[in-house]
Structures are given as structure tokens and as C-alpha cells.
Amino acid sequence: MAGEDNEIIRNIKARRSVRNYLDRPVSEESVKAIIDAGIYAPTGFGSEPWFFVVVQNKEMMKRMSDYCKPKLLAQLQDIPNDNVTDFKKQLSHEDFDVFYGAPILVIVLGSNAGFTTDYDCAMCAQNMMLAATSLGIGSCWVGTACFIQDNVEFMSELGIPYDYRVIAPIVFGYEGKAAGRSPRKEPRAVWIR
Template identity: 80%
Template sequence: MVGEENEVIRNIKTRRSVRDYTDKQVSEESINTIIDAGIHAPTGFGSEPWFFVVIQNREMMQRMSDYCKPKLLSQLEDVPSDNVTEFKKMLKKEEFDIFYNAPLLIIVLGSNAGFTTDYDCAMCAQNMMLAAHSMGIGSCWVGTACFIQDNEEFMSELGIPYDYRVIAPIVFGYEGKVRERPPRQEPEVVWIH
């Protein structure tokens, strides 16, 4: 790559999805810093369409995991990818936790009224994960958890307003077993001068 890497570029390039966490809880101050980084993401028309639910209750996260696993399994039934086949095996294991036993789950929700809500909340989520990484805290966007949207009991228990939907469920915590970050493929780029 051309050019010198600065601290921001290094943070982006070294962040990865963490799937093994210690039991150490993330402090409230760190959680607030992570969310604050999220809300500084750009939004279409300055809408700021987000709402956050912070969950540190392992029993609730376990119930959510148990609810979501069979939902995803049924959707992946006919997907013929080797990676998906391995993931389906994991989903079938009773002890498998879709949240990877992380001590913290922050759900980024988006307003149904927003025109650019999905994009805005995705940029918010990326800011949050990059901020966490810069603080030595791992993260992983767990798309499987979006199935809680279909469960009125969870939505009510979590205090989610009726006009919001789950966009980005992200777990955070301190990394346990460190995995190497897989190399990125060279992108295909069309240049038009």
C-alpha cells in the first residue's frame, strides 16, 4: 500500500472479530466511551436514528442465544458453503453461545422512520467497534441475534420502542484466546480518470 500508516489506519487494519472472551466485565465508563464514538458517525439528513440497549445479564443473553440458534439453522439449511457447514455444526451444539460468552452485548437499534437508518446504524456500529479496539476491548457483530426482533417478549423485556428495529447486535469484552487476523484479498478497483 502507498503512503504512511497513521494511528487511525493501524487501528482499522488490526481490528478483527473476537470470538473468545475472558469473564472480565467492561467498565461503565468504557461502555459510555464506545457509545459516544458510535453517535459521532455520519447520518443521512442529520437524523441520528439510533437507540441503544446495553446487556450485561448472562442469563438473558443465554436465553436470546437459545432462541436465535434454531431460527438461523432453518435459514441456513440449503446453503452449500463449507464455512456455513461448519457454523451449522456449531449452532446444533447445545453449549454453543452465539455471543461467544462475551460479558457485554450492546444492541444498536434504528428508527423505522429514518430514510437512511440501516446505513447510519452500520456506520455507528463500526465506530463503536473501532473505538473499542483502540481501548484494548474486543468486539464482534453478531447478526444472528437480529432474530430477537421477532420475539415480542424480548423486545418488551429490553425496553425497545415499537418503532425501532434491531440493526447491529455487538458483543464486547477482553479477548481470551488470540486468533490471527486472516489476510485480506486485494480489492477489485475500477479507476476512471
């Protein structure tokens, strides 16, 4: 297939959502490189609407995890999907960590004033996850953590400006026990020639 020998395409295909991390810190230099890659994402009208919060404090991450689990569980109650059922069981366990034991959480926040903020920050997040993969660092976008947006105490502790919202909470770290990657379906596409 075309592109198989292309380093960028190989990196894109190597990226996966890691849900098991070693108790090993990620260097500040690596985190800065990952965030720097993020800010090269395209933005509507050149707005660059992002703001980043880096959390390494395990106690704070545990409090956030404990706060978010019941919120998500309540939202998932009526969804009959098998994958959701398994995840609901995990969320029900007191010791389950929505951050999967990762040493670092980077929260990508977006300005409420931006017209294309959600898209811009999602592209920034993807750049960050690809950069992490290229550095041998695992990542996972943890949507569950978006519930911290509803908690004034967390928003204040994290120093999040009042005019920003949580878009992409992403954990980073070195992968522990590797899990296989789910195969991808063939893309559905219509060609107009």
C-alpha cells in the same frame, strides 16, 4: 504503503471479529466511550436514528442465544458453503453461545421512521467497533441476534420502543485465546482518470 504510520489506519487494520472472551467485565466508562464514538457516525439528513440497549445479564443473553440458534439454523439449511457448514455444526450444539461468552451485548437499534437508518446504524456500529479496538477491547457483530426482533417478550424486556428495529447486535469484551486474522484479498477497483 501510504498511511502505515497513521494511527487511525493501524486501528482499522487491527480490528477483528473476536469470538473468544475472557470472563472479565468491561467498565461502564468504556462502554459509554464506545457508544459515544458511535454517535459521531454520519447520518442521512442529520437524523441520528439510533437507540442503544446494553445487556450485561448473562441469563438473558443465554435465553436470547438459545432462541436465535434454531432460527438461524433453519435459514442456513440449504447453503452449501464450507464456512456455513462449520457454523451450522456449532449452532447445533446445545452449549454453543452465539455471543461467544462476551460480558456485554450492545444492541444498536434504528428508527423505523428514518430514510437511511440501516446505513446510519451500520456506520455507528463500525465506529463503535473501532473505538473498542483502540481501547484494547474486542468486538463482534452478531447478526444471529437480530432474530430477537421477532420475539415480543424479548423486545419488551429490553425496553425497545415499538418504532425501532434491531440493526447491529455487537458483543464487547477482552479477548481470550487469540485467533489469527484472515488475510484480506487485494481490493478490486476501477480507476477512471
